[in-house]
Amino acid sequence: MKITADTNVLLRLIVADDPKQASAAVKALTLAETVAVSLTALCELSWVLQGSYGVARSDIAAPIRRLIETEKIEINRPAVEAGLAMLTAGGDFADGIIAYEGRWLGGDVFVSFDRKATKLLVAQGHAVHVLGEAIHPT
16 A cells, blocks of 8 residues: 555654554554655644654754655655755754745745745855845855
C-alpha cells in the first residue's frame, strides 16, 4: 500500500509521547510500500515541535533529516533542503519552503514583512524585498 502520512503520524514517530499511537505509526510506515510526506505536513511538524513541544529550532532539523532519509519516504527533497537550510540558519522551516516554491513557480523576489526571514534569505543569495524598504539584489 502507498500511503500519505498526516502530520500527527509523523509527530508520533518523532516524539513517541503516546506509545499506542507511536506503535501504530511505526507499523503503518513499516508496512507501507511508499510513504508520501507533503511539504505542508513537514511545515506543521516544525511548528508543532517548536510551539507545543518547546523544541528549539536548532533541534528540529535532525528528526526531519532522519525522516527524509528513510528509504520509503517520497518527498520534494530540494524544497525540504531549502527549509532545513533556513532552520540551520536560525529561521523558520516554512520560510525556506515558501521561498523555494516561489522560485520554482517563477518568482524572482521573496517579498515579506519578516525582516529575519529576508535577512537569512539574503545571506543565502536570494533576492528579497521587505515591504516599505529597498529591494536587495542577489
